[in-house]
Amino acid sequence: MRGAIGPADARAVLAADSSTLVQLLRAIETLEQEPQERTVRVGVSSSATVDLLGVYLRRHGLLAATGIEVVPGTFDDPIGDIERFRDAGIGHVVLLPFFDGLLPAFEDRLATLAPGAVDALEERLRSRYRLTLEQAREMDTVFLGTFHRLGTPADIGGRDVVATVLERFNAVLREEAAAFANVRLVDTEDVVRTVGRTAAFDARFYFRSRAPYTGAFLDELARRVTAGARGFGAHFHKVLVLDCDNTLWGGVVGEDSATGIQLGPHDHPGSVFWRVQHQIAALRHQGVLLCLCTKNNPDDVEEVLRRHPDMVLRPEDFAATKVNWDDKPANLRALAAELGVGLDSMVFLDDSPFECEAVRQQLPMVTTVQVPATLSVYPQVVQQVAELFLAGGVTAESRDKTEQYRRRAQAQELQAQSVDQEAYLASLQLTVELRRDVRADAARVSELSQKSNQFNLTTRRYSVAEIERLIDSPQHAVYSLVVGDTFGSAGLTGAAVLRYDGVRAHVESFFLSCRVLGRGVETAVWPQIVDDAVARGCSELRADFVPTAKNAQVADFYDRLGLRIAAEADDGSRSYRIEADDFDTPPPAWIEMSSVG
Amino acid sequence: MATVLRVPAESIGPDSSMDTVPGWDSLRHLTLVLALEEEFGVYIPDEEAGSITPYPLIKLVLTELLEAKA
Numbered sequence: 001m002r003g004a005i006g007p008a009d010a011r012a013v014l015a016a017d018s019s020t021l022v023q024l025l026r027a028i029e030t031l032e033q034e035p036q037e038r039t040v041r042v043g044v045s046s047s048a049t050v051d052l053l054g055v056y057l058r059r060h061g062l063l064a065a066t067g068i069e070v071v072p073g074t075f076d077d078p079i080g081d082i083e084r085f086r087d088a089g090i091g092h093v094v095l096l097p098f099f100d101g102l103l104p105a106f107e108d109r110l111a112t113l114a115p116g117a118v119d120a121l122e123e124r125l126r127s128r129y130r131l132t133l134e135q136a137r138e139m140d141t142v143f144l145g146t147f148h149r150l151g152t153p154a155d156i157g158g159r160d161v162v163a164t165v166l167e168r169f170n171a172v173l174r175e176e177a178a179a180f181a182n183v184r185l186v187d188t189e190d191v192v193r194t195v196g197r198t199a200a201f202d203a204r205f206y207f208r209s210r211a212p213y214t215g216a217f218l219d220e221l222a223r224r225v226t227a228g229a230r231g232f233g234a235h236f237h238k239v240l241v242l243d244c245d246n247t248l249w250g251g252v253v254g255e256d257s258a259t260g261i262q263l264g265p266h267d268h269p270g271s272v273f274w275r276v277q278h279q280i281a282a283l284r285h286q287g288v289l290l291c292l293c294t295k296n297n298p299d300d301v302e303e304v305l306r307r308h309p310d311m312v313l314r315p316e317d318f319a320a321t322k323v324n325w326d327d328k329p330a331n332l333r334a335l336a337a338e339l340g341v342g343l344d345s346m347v348f349l350d351d352s353p354f355e356c357e358a359v360r361q362q363l364p365m366v367t368t369v370q371v372p373a374t375l376s377v378y379p380q381v382v383q384q385v386a387e388l389f390l391a392g393g394v395t396a397e398s399r400d401k402t403e404q405y406r407r408r409a410q411a412q413e414l415q416a417q418s419v420d421q422e423a424y425l426a427s428l429q430l431t432v433e434l435r436r437d438v439r440a441d442a443a444r445v446s447e448l449s450q451k452s453n454q455f456n457l458t459t460r461r462y463s464v465a466e467i468e469r470l471i472d473s474p475q476h477a478v479y480s481l482v483v484g485d486t487f488g489s490a491g492l493t494g495a496a497v498l499r500y501d502g503v504r505a506h507v508e509s510f511f512l513s514c515r516v517l518g519r520g521v522e523t524a525v526w527p528q529i530v531d532d533a534v535a536r537g538c539s540e541l542r543a544d545f546v547p548t549a550k551n552a553q554v555a556d557f558y559d560r561l562g563l564r565i566a567a568e569a570d571d572g573s574r575s576y577r578i579e580a581d582d583f584d585t586p587p588p589a590w591i592e593m594s595s596v597g
Numbered sequence: 598m599a600t601v602l603r604v605p606a607e608s609i610g611p612d613s614s615m616d617t618v619p620g621w622d623s624l625r626h627l628t629l630v631l632a633l634e635e636e637f638g639v640y641i642p643d644e645e646a647g648s649i650t651p652y653p654l655i656k657l658v659l660t661e662l663l664e665a666k667a
Binding site: 020022025026029052055204211215 | 600601623624625627628630631632635636643646647
């Protein structure tokens with residue numbers, strides 16, 4: 001029954017919602033025997049019995065890699081407690097006044113209390129907490145729980161005498177707290193709402209031991225206090241790094257164009273992204289630095305940021321941007337260096353499981369959040385992101401830091417390269433299936449030729465019938481490629497059309513979906529294509545690049561592939577050639593190739 | 598019980614009660630009742646919750662509750 005568990009299992013127990021109290025206690029004991037990066041002592045002073053709060057504070061502290069030593073106070077003695085905590089050098093205090101205990105059975109007596117009694121109580125309350133908070137002036141943080149009610153009003157209108165007095169007394173706490181910068185209020189009524197009133201209290205132990213709360217209430221309270229303390233100093237988030245396509249707006253700007261993306265107050269799903277942008281703009285307003293990190297053509301993103309009528313976020317909202325085709329971990333490192341912030345102060349929001357996993361693996365100190373597949377919960381996820389920044393409170397000075405950081409970023413443009421990128425790609429177990437003249441692929445190849453703008457060497461658009469004709473033609477070959485990795489198959493995501501003319505194999509078209517870029521797929525397929533050409537008697541490969549407004553990123557693709565420029569036109573078009581024998585660009589070692597047809 | 602009461606498992610036996618186990622005070626008892634309820638999936642009524650302090654009584658009450666549930 002009392003089996004020992006390892007630290008990793010223990011951490012999983014702490015993180016799981018379903019863990020029982022006994023499981024939690026064992027997991028906490030296991031982890032507290034490990035060396036802690038940091039241990040913090042937290043004093044708890046309450047006017048109700050809240051012993052279990054200590055267990056949950058330790059739980060949430062450990063989840064933020066912080067050992068918590070809970071120092072309990074004396075029942076209903078905040079002034080004395082603070083004095084003792086202060087003398088013991090304790091920096092953090094949780095202070096929990098309790099409404100129904102202000103007088104025995106206070107809520108039920110309120111209606112019959114003598115006139116003037118409430119006024120006297122209010123004065124006593126005010127002076128008591130003023131003195132308490134003054135005593136605590138030197139402490140790091142005082143978490144002061146506001147009052148909540150225990151019962152429910154009999155009047156369905158809700159505005160009974162208890163509600164009125166509760167409101168008055170909470171105003172007292174707020175007023176007194178406002179004078180001290182180190183006091184953070186914790187809205188306990190909202191904790192009750194979140195947990196559910198019936199699940200928050202246990203009358204058995206309230207009457208017996210003045211312990212009104214269930215584990216569920218104290219767990220949620222501890223979670224909020226820990227979030228409010230930023231993991232008791234474990235983290236301080238400052239920067240929100242955002243992807244663009246399917247994160248700030250719906251759709252892919254490189255394919256759908258700046259006017260084709262989904263964004264706006266009145267349509268679905270554009271309205272979800274529009275709301276999310278407002279949430280993000282509110283964060284920016286409260287001092288969070290925003291950055292872009294997206295694989296896109298800079299001009300496309302610029303166009304949307306400057307001119308899309310429904311964009312909420314505009315260029316000046318971003319402290320720094322990385323709009324390029326480099327891998328995201330490298331870009332995040334560069335952003336951190338430019339802004340002069342730690343990677344652990346960054347939160348990264350992206351819709352792609354590939355990108356999120358890359359960042360989680362290579363930069364575990366960055367907090368990575370993926371846009372949920374179910375779009376309706378996206379605003380809720382962003383709300384949780386907001387909590388990462390705001391639960392600890394916002395100081396006036398931190399507002400409008402963006403301009404300052406922008407200048408710094410512009411001064412320090414620099415390129416960081418990930419040494420681990422190759423190891424990461426290897427861990428993905430990338431597979432590429434190169435299919436030749438598969439008629440069933442014709443529709444998708446045609447569609448991709450119509451949609452691909454960015455990675456498209458000649459931007460020729462094909463109808464389904466044309467592709468079918470090319471497949472049937474002995475003088476042509478249509479290659480399609482299917483990319484898969486540990487996350488599953490990305491489906492048919494690229495194609496090449498070849499024309500055979502005597503000893504020459506001519507690449508008419510080559511295009512890829514930008515979903516699979518940056519993984520070496522674009523070079524992996526060529527040894528096989530060249531081998532096929534040689535097998536049918538060709539000895540030379542020819543290819544063209546035709547520039548468009550969108551395909552700048554592939555301007556040097558054939559150069560990188562090792563082909564030589566044969567001719568260049570005034571409009572920037574280039575033709576390339578290479579002897580099949582001279583072609584020696586190896587496929588990337590991390591990709592497993594296979595072929596069909 | 599040993600986990601909640603923070604004593605070695607082998608020290609809990611038929612003779613255990615609030616009087617014999619150090620640290621088993623009324624507050625720890627509250628935690629113990631909550632933990633027992635959660636582990637066994639039962640609700641210990643108010644009358645029993647405060648009074649089941651000797652180990653044999655805890656066993657008896659839990660057995661009855663589990664039988665009633667079955």
